[in-house]
Amino acid sequence: MSHPDPSGAPVVDPAASAPLESLFASMALIRAFETRVAELYRDGEIPGFVHTSLGQEAVAAGVGLALRPDDYLATTHRGHGHCLAKGVDVDGMMAELFAKATGLCRGKGGSMHVADPRLGVLGANAIVGASMPLAVGAGLSSKLRRQDRVAVAFFGEGAVNQGMFHEAMNLAAIWDAPVVFVCENNVYAEFTDSRTMSRVPRVADRAAAYGIAASTVDGNDVEAVHAAAQEAVERCRVARGPFLLEAETYRSHGHYEGDAQPYKPAEESDAWGALDPLSIAEGRLLERGAGSAQRLAAVRSRARERVEAAVERARAAPPPAPEEAYEHVFHG
Numbered sequence: 379m380s381h382p383d384p385s386g387a388p389v390v391d392p393a394a395s396a397p398l399e400s401l402f403a404s405m406a407l408i409r410a411f412e413t414r415v416a417e418l419y420r421d422g423e424i425p426g427f428v429h430t431s432l433g434q435e436a437v438a439a440g441v442g443l444a445l446r447p448d449d450y451l452a453t454t455h456r457g458h459g460h461c462l463a464k465g466v467d468v469d470g471m472m473a474e475l476f477a478k479a480t481g482l483c484r485g486k487g488g489s490m491h492v493a494d495p496r497l498g499v500l501g502a503n504a505i506v507g508a509s510m511p512l513a514v515g516a517g518l519s520s521k522l523r524r525q526d527r528v529a530v531a532f533f534g535e536g537a538v539n540q541g542m543f544h545e546a547m548n549l550a551a552i553w554d555a556p557v558v559f560v561c562e563n564n565v566y567a568e569f570t571d572s573r574t575m576s577r578v579p580r581v582a583d584r585a586a587a588y589g590i591a592a593s594t595v596d597g598n599d600v601e602a603v604h605a606a607a608q609e610a611v612e613r614c615r616v617a618r619g620p621f622l623l624e625a626e627t628y629r630s631h632g633h634y635e636g637d638a639q640p641y642k643p644a645e646e647s648d649a650w651g652a653l654d655p656l657s658i659a660e661g662r663l664l665e666r667g668a669g670s671a672q673r674l675a676a677v678r679s680r681a682r683e684r685v686e687a688a689v690e691r692a693r694a695a696p697p698p699a700p701e702e703a704y705e706h707v708f709h710g
């Protein structure tokens with residue numbers, strides 16, 4: 379069986395792109411949410427472990443706005459932004475991080491296991507690489523049921539030396555599953571420079587080994603991510619086979635909140651700091667006369683207010699009742 383179209387002509391009209399204003403608003407919400415979550419975690423209000431995607435918001439927003447509500451999404455330990463960009467409820471998300479009964483998973487999942495099946499969000503995942511086989515399964519089910527739902531797997535570049543990457547890429551290829559593999563290449567896997575972990579610096583180059591089309595995009599340029607994601611998603615939608623999209627970016631916080639990051643050279647952090655995705659989008663909107671500095675500041679402050687309302691609701695919400703401990707969870 380041959381692959382339907384491993385390279386192929388573009389399927390998306392560039393004029394169909396989401397407006398930069400919407401992409402900016404989505405990034406502003408993620409920035410506000412995670413900035414506040416980092417503070418609340420530091421202050422001991424949020425339990426467990428928290429990994430933020432601060433600095434990487436353009437990837438989540440660019441891909442999220444290319445998806446339909448019924449498309450599938452599987453994410454990682456660093457998935458708040460992906461879920462928010464897919465449209466999950468901010469109150470439910472915040473309450474979940476607070477481990478409250480009003481959370482999306484009734485407070486039993488937390489940051490690393492949050493899910494929302496109503497929006498195709500198959501879950502965050504503490505197992506590095508596990509988003510990929512999940513998305514292949516979801517994509518295959520969509521194909522077998524003759525639906526046109528697309529499945530996206532987010533993962534980091536630290537996951538691509540896992541067997542799961544190889545197996546998922548190969549199965550998606552031979553089954554022509556509608557899966558977009560989105561690699562957020564943020565330079566580090568925990569405390570290790572990923573450039574020391576492989577002789578193949580570009581993750582996208584690996585796709586050729588499976589007969590899968592691929593591209594690398596500037597992951598801090600939300601318009602570039604969105605255009606590439608739209609193209610990849612629409613290819614899947616019209617059954618042209620899976621796609622690997624690599625987004626080059628940088629996490630501005632530590633691996634987890636509390637990580638002092640001694641392994642990051644200061645010049646490197648500074649250089650990436652100058653490429654902040656929200657500032658890039660703001661600069662572009664101003665340049666195009668698409669918004670005043672005041673209007674853009676208002677977008678950011680509305681996002682902060684929305685998040686603060688979610689924090690207040692989460693604080694006031696009850697914890698899960700002890701008698702529900704064995705409900706909605708797997709147990710032997």
Ligand SMILES: Cc1ncc(C[n+]2csc(CCOP(=O)(O)OP(=O)(O)O)c2C)c(N)n1
Nearest residue numbers: 456504505506534535536537564566567568
């Ligand atoms: C199967 C598995 N191996 C190792 C770990 C420990 N671990 C957690 S995050 C991480 C690094 C992930 O790096 P990357 O995939 O680049 O994602 P990032 O944290 O940069 O978003 C590792 C090794 C794990 N959770 N699961």
Ligand SMILES: [Mg+2]
Nearest residue numbers: 534535566567
């Ligand atoms: Mg990484």
